[in-house]
Amino acid sequence: MINGTLRYCNHIRCINGINHVIGINKELVESLATFVCSRNYSKDKGSCCEDVAQTYGKKLEPWPKPDPPPPAWRSQCPYEPQPPNYDPYKIKVPDVVCPPLPPSNVKPMLECARTKGPCSLKPVPDPPPCPPPPPPPFPWIYVWALLSFFGLMGTIYQLFLWKEYRDKIHSAIQKWRPRRKVKRPFHSDDLPACVQYLIIGTGAAGWAAYRAIMEHDKKAKVFFITKEDCLPYNRMPMSKHMWWNPAPPDMMTLNYIENWKRKTMYVAECKTFVDPITFYRKTSGPAASIASGWCVLRVDADDHVAWVKTICGEQPVYYERCLIAVGAKAKNLEIFKSAPKFVRERVQVMRSIRDLELAYRRVKAARHVVILGGGFLGSELAWYLARMSKEGEHIQHAEEEEPVQLVQVVKDKGILAGVVPEYLAEWATEKIKCEGVTVIPKTQVYDAFESPDGRLQLTLSNGSSIITDYVLVAVGTEPREELAEPSYLELDRVNGGFLVNTELEARTHLYVAGDAASIYSQWKDTRLRMEHYGNAEEQGYIAGANMTGYWIPCNMEPHFKFRLGDSLDVEGVGEVGACMPTVALFKPCGEDSKPQVPEGQEKTGEDMPCFKKADEYKSRYKRGMLFYLRDETVVGMVFWNIPPVDDRYEAATEVLRARPSYKDINIIAGLFGFPETQCDYLSEAEKVDPAPCIQNWRFP
Template sequence: MFRFHRIANFAVKSIRPAIKCNKHDTLAIKCNKHDTLETQRYLLITHRFYSNKKKDDTTCRKTEPIKEIDKSKLNPSDCKPRDLKPCKPPESVVCDRKPVPSLQECPKPNLMSDMPKPDCAWEAAEARQRQRNRLILILGAVLAALSIGTVFFYLRQKNTPVKEKKIKKKISSKKKRTPQKIPADPREIPKDVPYLLIGGGTTAFSAFRAIKSADPLAKVLVVSSDGYYPYMRPPLSKEIWYSEDSQLTKNLEFKQWNGSQRSLFYEPEDFYTKCKDLLASPNGGVAVARGWSISHIDVVARVAYLENGDAIKYDKCLIATGATPKNLDVFEVAEGERLEQIKSVAIIGGGFLGSELACSLAHKMKDNPSLKIFQIFKESGNLGKVLPEYLSFWTTDKVKSLGVEVMSDSEVTAAVPKDGRVKLTLSNGDPLVVDQVIVAVGVKPNTQMAEKSDLEVDPDLDGFLVNTELQARSHLYIAGDSACFYDVKLGRRRVEHHDHAVISGRLAGENMTGAAKPYLHQSMFWSDLGPDVGFEAIGIVDSKLPTVGVFAKATDRDNPKALVTTTDEGLRASSEDEIPEECKKFVAKSDDAQKKALEKRKALSKPRDGEDFGKGIIFYLRDDIVVGIMLWNVFNRMQVARQVLQDEKKYDDLNEVAKLFNIHEE
């Protein structure tokens, strides 16, 4: 049963008045079996029981007020204070109930200094305990420091930048190459010009040639972040590696496939006018400020700002900033260095540049059997994004025959230095240690000035948005790799090839002089995998589209070398993969079945005896309409291809269309 005895005791302690004794009050303390201890003043405490009383219960059960005393009969002198420490009834009074303690029993304040001193030798024990705690603290700090140091060392080793210690010692004096500013004094750069070209590549060269053709007295200022005059890029991954004369390469010259010698630069240095003499030249000219860049443009005021803040006013402006090579995250912190003696090279990328470089380096080092060339890419075969699968497999076999070790369906997940070399980790976990790594995974357009210049960038294709006349504003034109233009036949596009740079630059230059022409030209591109295999293409060339290929046996005249010999010109500018019928039975859903099907399709992609993919035409279809054409080892037929695209017809038999290209002629 429940009782509230503890609650009652707490109430007594809380509300009981202090016991006093003065000349007006007397203290009467009584206690017996039936009465509780009370003061002169009334204090009623109620106890409630919920159980039967025991017969021998001697607990005070009744609380009655003490009768009031007549104060007039009291003599003040008779009131003597009693000692209330401890508060208890007189010895003569027998009470079996514990009295309620007085609130004044504990002296206040209760200080620690009033506590009694311990009897034992506590100082020595406390000193030992403090010494023990100090040792534990020191040991814990040492262990924590070692743990943090171990973790930091592991993370540092794991994320170490790709740098080679031996190379550092060998070329420690070399720094990252920065273009020299010519002229060094920005005051020599004209501050008010009729024509301003931003960028110094192929597009700018083609543009100022068109401007000078339409306006022979034109004064053109080119501001280029490159340290060189405009030069051609395509030979850098092709012909220049086939030269046996090292001095020729150092002079930035190369031999074309037919053996004729040519400079990388479009024009000699004396073709250009010095910046400080441009405005004073009576016949006009072209001046190139090398090593300088434009930070942004005020399109309303027609003012371009140099990186140092100097302003250049213009009447017409062309942005031809081109594109920058992409990089992989694992190589972002790597230093670009050149090794004189190498034994192995890894080329990352299976597109145009990666495949061309792999073939060129293999040819360059054919007399050095100790040199190994590795090509790593995530596609199933070389040029897998543009060629139909069967032709991509055939091309991969061709590249392997040149001595390149091709690693398809692979990606680089890590790169760390190891004994002066680079250790690559592939997506399948295999390691690969090489002396040098070349990253060729595409480009991204240079559109850094867009936001500050209030220019629009295409969210899907990147590049500055322009109309069919390549205009971003009435006085501002954009061409080349950085332009996203509207193709009236194929929709909005952005093209990154040499021919497009030439044609779009030429059109922009003509429009800057008042031509107002739309960009209707279908630009082409080409690639050479050495002197024996090459192709040209036009339109939308994407391996995801359905394709139809028509091939014929090649002759000695059907290769890039024969073309250059004839023309003496190496720069040729002016949906689902289609699977062969016999391969469709291998198509499956599971991973193992797909791998087996891939291997069998590779085997079936090889030409049968007496046949070859020596030359042919590949048609790329969208909604049964030809939107792209590739000429495989077929040259000087690009005008025919343009006409087929222009017609936009649905052909019942593309074999008949292929006859237009005369691929079967001997």
């Protein structure tokens, strides 16, 4: 047996064969075998483990490479154009070419071992023992499910807590936003292209005109266009009984309670109106329809067209007869108009139902409210708010809350100072004070800003300042004249408003009525513009009748009514003004003049310590009549706390038309029952005679 380190099987076979044939010594055999086998190397490879030369198919390169020739000396460099960024001093790195790796024999050998058995001298190692099976995985799914369950439960509990907290906050602070203005009809295409009677504005004048048209033209088709997004309503309760409602105004009903009766501010019902498309398709009347939330931009009297503002511009509505009854808008002080948002949010004028909706919530939530203005509106607001505060006082005390404090800032000496003489204005102011209102006379507001404690601070003209929560501004109104210029209608530069003739016509078939009209009174030979509900209604009625073909002149007298509950009742007819000379008659009312109250019944009348000189001053101007003079002629009258009688306004108008002299004052006073006026009137309950005692009638 020949032992050696030769690896290849050819060698082994070759050496084994020689070993069999020749029995010579080991060294000789080895050298011989080497010689023989080296010669037969390429010829007899067999089918197994073919040898592959490492350099097979490759080009051999000498290694290490000889050094490259030294670079040429710089001065000897040929002047040839060099490539960009050529760096002659760059260190040259010799290009090292690695010889390719010899091909591996592992794969053929393994293949050989697989098919032909082990052909290598090295034994194939045993495969490693199998690893032990891995332990079963930790049941994370159960942990995850448990955590998810508790997480879900926690989230639900948190949501529950959050809802409870939110409900609590909501019940404490009512977050209210003003409702969005809704247009009806929604699309401008639904507006009728042409109408018979067009009324712009649904106030007192507009609604009265509708009634007159329907009365005089049974086949009339009337179409309303109004800026406000609601049905026609009466504005008067907004400064009065609406404040006594326990809840904010409900737009569905606009209800309020007066004299223990439920009433509504709406003057029209929904069923009065058909929708504009049905209205347009109707060939004959009677029919009425309304476009609420739409604004008329101008009226072209030449072509009988009213242009309505739409999203894309204007849309025409042709008319046969048109009434402009756009009324007046509330004035505001310049300091509030240009004030920052904080101030503007706490200041409110009072003209539309939207104003009331905004103010109601803020006033009810306030601890201190300032009312600016001592006219009809300001005084009514102060008095009714004070009564509201008094009524709710016991409830507020129960909740340990302070009642709302009311302050009225008046620029004159007292309330109604533009209508009645100063002494009477002062006296009437006491009526407001008696209700707990602090009246600051002869004062104006100069500035408004946020106070350090986040409330509203007003700087007054008397040098003091007030910190308040809310301000109601009632400093007068001005007529809405925006339509005049684009419609080429003439304005009254003195009184304001559209100039109209006595028939309330501004142009042919175009009428103006209400607060916005400056009418020519042929009796007085002057222009009048009135801002009272009764006058607006009357003008509207006359305008409506004239639209149907009548030519009724509007020769009315200005007429107003002002009432502070049971404290003060004032009615004025004709021209009245504080600067005019007046003659006044007052009933002497003292303790002696009081009627005898039947025994057993309580005396009426409250103790009013607010009056300056107690009882004497309190009853000095209790009941009376004022006569306003112009050139010794009576041109106006005020009934001061005189109990109302039927048709007093009509009777007073007739009297004034006769142009009575100041010498006739006593006769006029007699006509209106002044001499019979009593200082105190018994209430209905007091007037009832006590029933005869019939209990023991059989046994007298």
